[in-house]
Amino acid sequence: DGGITQSPKYLFRKEGQNVTLSCEQNLNHDAMYWYRQDPGQGLRLIYYSQIVNDFQKGDIAEGYSVSREKKESFPLTVTSAQKNPTAFYLCASSQRAGGPDTGELFFGEGSRLTVL
């Protein structure tokens, strides 16, 4: 089955530690995204990537980093510089950037990060 796989589903971190969230897709999509979701709020874009080896900052990129070395993978690192990292993180992909299906995102099931 094609889809997006995020791992881990739940993650606990001590303050001052970096943590990496995995996102893998087998949909052959060009574009991938990371969103952050906080209770009662909409989704906020952290980073996005339109092609391999290229990515752009979203609205709340500070304290986060990404890489896109392979088309199917787009890991997100939450660094110790992120002041309030406890949140639900969602990875998504879309077939291509700027095409007529822009906006039709396929989401993973999310990773819930809790900082202790």
Place this chain on the structure above:
Amino acid sequence: GDSVTQMEGPVTLSEEAFLTINCTYTATGYPSLFWYVQYPGEGLQLLLKATKADDKGSNKGFEATYRKETTSFHLEKGSVQVSDSAVYFCALSARSGSARQLTFGSGTQLTVLP
């Protein structure tokens, strides 16, 4: 910039009641409009979409019509079920050719009681 405003929740309905979740938007150009649904503990799923004025998107008994004159895309369902309990997000995508241009509303929590 682009923005989406949804009615505040939570919304609680009895089974078989009529549902309306209001959504209005502000955007330059001619955006595409979407409703996404998020079931508890899961990611979002596309529920329906409309790409131009007067288009009606529909899926699983839900409908929404793209109203350019009122800049609205209200979600409706004639008879809700307990299984419709979820968070619903309205979103727009500007036809700017950029990958990032999906703007979400804040979401509306719907609870349907048996």
